Amino acid sequence: MWHGRDDRCAADTPDAEPTSVQTTFPRLLLDHAKARPDAAALREKEYGIWQTFSWSQLAALVRTMACAIAAQGVVRGEHVVVIGENRPRLYAAMLAAQSLGAIPVPLYQDAVATEYVFPIDSAEVRLAIVEDQEQVDKLLEIRPQCARLAHIWYDDGRGLRNYQEPGLASLEAMLEAGRAFDAAQPGFFDAEVARAQPDDVAAMFFTSGTTGNPKGVVHSHRTLLDRARAGADFDRLTEREEVLAYLPPAWIGQNIFSYAQWLACGYVVNCPESASTVTIDLKEIGPTYYFAPPRIFEGLLTSVMIRMEDASALKRRLFHRAMAVARRVGPRLLDGKPVSWRERLSYRLGDLLVYGPLRNSLGFSRVRVAYTAGEAIGPDLFTFYRAIGINLKQLYGSTETAVFVCLQPDDEVHADTVGVPIEGVEIRVADNGEILVKSPGLLKEYYKNPAATAEVMGADGWYHTGDAGFLDGSGHLKIIDRAKDVGRIVGGANDGAMFAPKYVENKLKFFPHVKEAVAFGDGRERVCAFINIDFEAVGNWAERRNLPYAGYTDLAAKPQVLELIRECVEQVNADLAQDERLAGSQISRFLVLHKELDADDGEMTRTRKVKRGFINEKYKVLVDALYEGKREQFIETAVKFEDGRSGNVSATLAIVDAKVFPAQARKAA
Amino acid sequence: MSGRRIGEVILEVKNISLRFGGVKALSDISFDVREHEVRAIIGPNGAGKSSMLNCINGVYAPQEGQISFRGRSFRHMNSRQVAEMGVARTFQNLALFKGMSVLDNIMTGRNLKMRTNLLQQAIRIGAAEREETAHREFVERIIDFLEIQAWRKTPVGRLPYGLQKRVDLGRALAMEPQVLLLDEPMAGMNVEEKQDMCRFVLDVNDEFGTTIVLIEHDMGVVMDISDRVVVLDYGRKIGDGTPAEVRANPEVVAAYLGTGH
Numbered sequence: 001m002w003h004g005r006d007d008r009c010a011a012d013t014p015d016a017e018p019t020s021v022q023t024t025f026p027r028l029l030l031d032h033a034k035a036r037p038d039a040a041a042l043r044e045k046e047y048g049i050w051q052t053f054s055w056s057q058l059a060a061l062v063r064t065m066a067c068a069i070a071a072q073g074v075v076r077g078e079h080v081v082v083i084g085e086n087r088p089r090l091y092a093a094m095l096a097a098q099s100l101g102a103i104p105v106p107l108y109q110d111a112v113a114t115e116y117v118f119p120i121d122s123a124e125v126r127l128a129i130v131e132d133q134e135q136v137d138k139l140l141e142i143r144p145q146c147a148r149l150a151h152i153w154y155d156d157g158r159g160l161r162n163y164q165e166p167g168l169a170s171l172e173a174m175l176e177a178g179r180a181f182d183a184a185q186p187g188f189f190d191a192e193v194a195r196a197q198p199d200d201v202a203a204m205f206f207t208s209g210t211t212g213n214p215k216g217v218v219h220s221h222r223t224l225l226d227r228a229r230a231g232a233d234f235d236r237l238t239e240r241e242e243v244l245a246y247l248p249p250a251w252i253g254q255n256i257f258s259y260a261q262w263l264a265c266g267y268v269v270n271c272p273e274s275a276s277t278v279t280i281d282l283k284e285i286g287p288t289y290y291f292a293p294p295r296i297f298e299g300l301l302t303s304v305m306i307r308m309e310d311a312s313a314l315k316r317r318l319f320h321r322a323m324a325v326a327r328r329v330g331p332r333l334l335d336g337k338p339v340s341w342r343e344r345l346s347y348r349l350g351d352l353l354v355y356g357p358l359r360n361s362l363g364f365s366r367v368r369v370a371y372t373a374g375e376a377i378g379p380d381l382f383t384f385y386r387a388i389g390i391n392l393k394q395l396y397g398s399t400e401t402a403v404f405v406c407l408q409p410d411d412e413v414h415a416d417t418v419g420v421p422i423e424g425v426e427i428r429v430a431d432n433g434e435i436l437v438k439s440p441g442l443l444k445e446y447y448k449n450p451a452a453t454a455e456v457m458g459a460d461g462w463y464h465t466g467d468a469g470f471l472d473g474s475g476h477l478k479i480i481d482r483a484k485d486v487g488r489i490v491g492g493a494n495d496g497a498m499f500a501p502k503y504v505e506n507k508l509k510f511f512p513h514v515k516e517a518v519a520f521g522d523g524r525e526r527v528c529a530f531i532n533i534d535f536e537a538v539g540n541w542a543e544r545r546n547l548p549y550a551g552y553t554d555l556a557a558k559p560q561v562l563e564l565i566r567e568c569v570e571q572v573n574a575d576l577a578q579d580e581r582l583a584g585s586q587i588s589r590f591l592v593l594h595k596e597l598d599a600d601d602g603e604m605t606r607t608r609k610v611k612r613g614f615i616n617e618k619y620k621v622l623v624d625a626l627y628e629g630k631r632e633q634f635i636e637t638a639v640k641f642e643d644g645r646s647g648n649v650s651a652t653l654a655i656v657d658a659k660v661f662p663a664q665a666r667k668a669a
Numbered sequence: 670m671s672g673r674r675i676g677e678v679i680l681e682v683k684n685i686s687l688r689f690g691g692v693k694a695l696s697d698i699s700f701d702v703r704e705h706e707v708r709a710i711i712g713p714n715g716a717g718k719s720s721m722l723n724c725i726n727g728v729y730a731p732q733e734g735q736i737s738f739r740g741r742s743f744r745h746m747n748s749r750q751v752a753e754m755g756v757a758r759t760f761q762n763l764a765l766f767k768g769m770s771v772l773d774n775i776m777t778g779r780n781l782k783m784r785t786n787l788l789q790q791a792i793r794i795g796a797a798e799r800e801e802t803a804h805r806e807f808v809e810r811i812i813d814f815l816e817i818q819a820w821r822k823t824p825v826g827r828l829p830y831g832l833q834k835r836v837d838l839g840r841a842l843a844m845e846p847q848v849l850l851l852d853e854p855m856a857g858m859n860v861e862e863k864q865d866m867c868r869f870v871l872d873v874n875d876e877f878g879t880t881i882v883l884i885e886h887d888m889g890v891v892m893d894i895s896d897r898v899v900v901l902d903y904g905r906k907i908g909d910g911t912p913a914e915v916r917a918n919p920e921v922v923a924a925y926l927g928t929g930h
Contacts, residue, residue: 047809048821158814159872276819 020440021229024196024221026062026099028263033059036266039239042088045273045281053088055266061089063189065096065171068178070188072127072151076101076195079123079204083107083116083139084131086245086258086271089155089171093129094259098202098221099193105204105216106250113138118213119206120146122448129171132156140165198222204447205252207399216447217252217399227402227441228260230423234407235369241267241289242366246278252399253373257291260402282363290367293374297392298381300362322350323387330355330387336411355388364390371395373403376479378510379415386413394418396477400456400463402441406477417476427477433468433498434483468500470581480582487522489584497584499527501612504585507575511568512537516597518610520623521585528626529590530619531565532597538564553594553651562656565592569658576661583663589626590658591633593619594651600640622653631655675896676704679880680725680848685734687720687904694720695731698906700899702848707874707881709891712901713924718884719761721901722850725882726758727751738848752781757846759837761853761884767826771836774825775811778843779804811839814876815869831862838869842877849873851883855890863887867894888925892916900924 037056044051074080080097082104084090094104105123107116109131116138126148128139132155139152151167153174154160182189202221206214245258258269272281308319329347332339359365370392385392396406396418408419421427426438442463446452456464468486469479480503487499499521508517515534521527533556542549549555573586597603597610604610616623625633636650680702687695695717702708710718723729725736730745738754765774782804789797812818815835820828825836834854841849854870855863871894873879885891891898892912900908900915902924908915915921
């Protein structure tokens with residue numbers, strides 16, 4: 001088992017024991033309003049100007065809104081749905097609900113109406129506070145199925161003037177009622193806030209299940225605030241941070257960064273003017289703390305690259321020269337590794353001419369800590385941001401763990417791990433490779449779903465993440481696959497070794513020349529793989545070498561191409577050999593497929609995930625040839641062309657042996 | 670802001686005829702527009718729709734007939750007088766300042782409301798500064814209303830056509846018009862852009878109570894959003910009434926299906 005890093009060991013001594021959270025969200029709000037009444041709490045860009053809410057203004061708004069909610073008879077423990085973009089008044093609505101001991105349930109604002117039926121109905125929701133007409137329309141549409149939904153309040157009344165639905169009201173009008181209620185019972189609000197305890201339920205987040213109904217993840221004030229604090233301590237966040245909140249508030253990631261940590265640290269959360277102005281707002285605000293899933297970073301990089309293509313030849317050359325330096329030097333500088341003075345100097349020059357202006361135009365000039373999470377990020381993408389001096393890091397967590405399980409320390413950032421367990425977290429790897437987590441931030445339960453709760457929460461208090469992985473030699477967690485996909489090597493030199501197909505395939509796919517890969521090995525002696533070349537990338541590569549080819553099948557069969565792919569495979573093998581647990585997953589033989597795997601042929605899902613089982617059946621002769629030690633194999637496949645015709649593609653595929661490396665002992669910590 | 674309640678006749682067109690040399694663009698056209706309503710003028714290409722709008726707008730002087738606005742009759746007024754009376758318009762082929770930003774283009778719509786003179790504005794002190802701030806706020810509300818915040822500082826020439834149309838509408842709205850003349854607001858748009866524009870037109874009508882006269886040849890759009898429709902063909906009025914009445918009118922059907930000519 002693995003505990004905190006040395007420099008945080010102080011936290012383990014009794015007197016510095018991180019006293020478990022003794023406060024609640026509304027109490028934190030009132031504390032900030034008292035200690036720093038005029039400091040900015042929220043900003044929202046409206047009519048072209050950033051409008052500021054101070055902590056005291058926000059506290060007053062929350063007080064009135066809580067009274068308005070109470071005036072409708074909402075009681076302690078009741079659920080209140082909140083739907084909309086990141087808007088100050090919706091944040092206030094969540095705080096107001098919590099002040100009364102009611103439970104805010106944020107739902108995704110871009111969901112279709114029918115997706116709201118289950119959460120609203122099962123959580124017995126009577127009051128929904130929503131942003132605008134779009135959300136009101138959706139709720140009115142499903143109202144016949146949600147009999148209890150009596151009140152719908154909206155923030156922005158545009159287009160709603162002629163709506164005559166019972167229970168539909170503007171937030172403005174309700175605040176009026178709240179003021180009257182507050183005047184009549186002036187002690188009510190403070191008494192309600194004082195009644196709330198840290199272990200009371202603070203919020204519920206619905207996770208999008210791929211099958212069946214979504215599950216409501218129940219968190220208390222203590223679980224959310226404890227993780228918010230632990231994350232903030234880890235990165236030394238202060239009340240001076242600036243955050244731009246633009247991802248859905250129903251996603252726990254956004255909720256932690258712009259709500260839980262906002263109240264825990266007291267920094268400023270900025271709400272963009274609209275979804276389409278985010279890049280402009282990002283630049284104006286210059287956040288110091290930033291959080292996004294990999295697709296956002298990928299989109300930003302693509303836009304930079306496209307704009308560079310349109311730049312003048314001189315600028316393009318300067319950019320590419322500078323980026324070459326950045327890739328070599330930037331990550332090492334950020335990691336605090338030794339860098340020669342010459343390289344330092346050329347990096348400084350690049351910073352002056354390219355990286356600085358680039359960071360500025362991306363809105364990242366002031367970023368101190370940036371995180372990516374949600375899915376695996378490609379090493380090239382990851383390195384790009386670190387190279388230009390942005391401290392981009394990875395974290396590991398989920399809705400059930402209130403996000404923070406593992407974080408990467410500033411000077412130990414790797415593209416292929418997700419960091420070390422932070423304060424309070426214990427990690428254990430089960431025999432089947434599944435990662436188990438113990439943390440003060442674990443969910444209280446799945447709402448009204450004891451079966452699902454029992455499935456993930458063992459009797460021993462360990463939460464089953466469903467992810468397979470391990471802690472590497474330096475104590476960093478490495479996620480390799482979903483636990484249910486992980487297999488075993490049977491027989492041979494690596495008998496019993498873990499086989500993680502997606503991990504191997506992802507490693508191959510990170511090479512630009514490899515489009516898809518399918519690894520086999522579960523229940524076999526060794527690992528073999530099918531490879532799909534990337535026609536464009538390999539085609540370019542071939543043209544630069546004056547290598548003529550007649551089409552995909554021809555190119556895929558070229559000995560030079562096989563050699564190119566073999567180098568990629570062997571590099572993956574060398575990487576896998578670095579870790580004794582994955583050394584058994586090294587690819588001993590492979591072939592390059594004569595056609596692209598295609599969803600039209602049933603070989604992939606529409607979201608471009610390979611269907612391993614189907615491919616195993618369809619290309620059985622090839623799989624057998626790989627394992628029988630043949631040098632080549634003839635195959636004929638039926639294909640569907642894009643115009644709907646079908647035909648046959650046949651080829652004799654060469655089977656290539658790749659070098660495997662002896663496993664290296666685990667590096668000492 | 671008044672809610673939407675259709676009121677008295679605000680604009681009346683009586684026996685208008687317009688000729689360009691020997692070509693009769695409009696012959697003996699009469700119709701009226703009530704306050705707060707959405708009134709459409711439809712017709713096939715060359716029916717005289719834009720000419721009709723140009724007469725109301727003061728660009729063309731009809732040879733016969735008269736137009737009365739809030740009870741004041743006139744044969745011809747220049748465009749500035751019409752604008753000062755509270756009639757604004759958008760253009761079929763857009764007449765924006767391509768090199769200027771969205772914000773500046775819409776600010777030009779405030780031109781008639783400016784009270785300070787050129788010199789004061791050049792120095793930009795005192796009254797001029799206060800005035801500009803007030804106008805800027807008004808313009809920002811329009812930008813918010815039309816959801817074009819992301820392009821506030823973008824030169825109009827770089828925007829796609831659908832957005833330019835929205836800016837054109839924004840500039841007309843900046844005049845705080847009582848009557849808004851829209852010349853083919855959906856022309857050249859894709860389905861999604863058309864839906865957006867319909868929503869904005871209805872919202873303008875609903876939020877500000879603005880009376881709207883629009884020209885369109887996309888029948889589907891017109892029938893959905895108008896209260897009453899005038900149908901022109903070859904410069905003659907062949908139908909007038911609610912969308913349902915117009916749809917049932919055999920002459921209108923013939924004009925649109927192209928039979929009988």
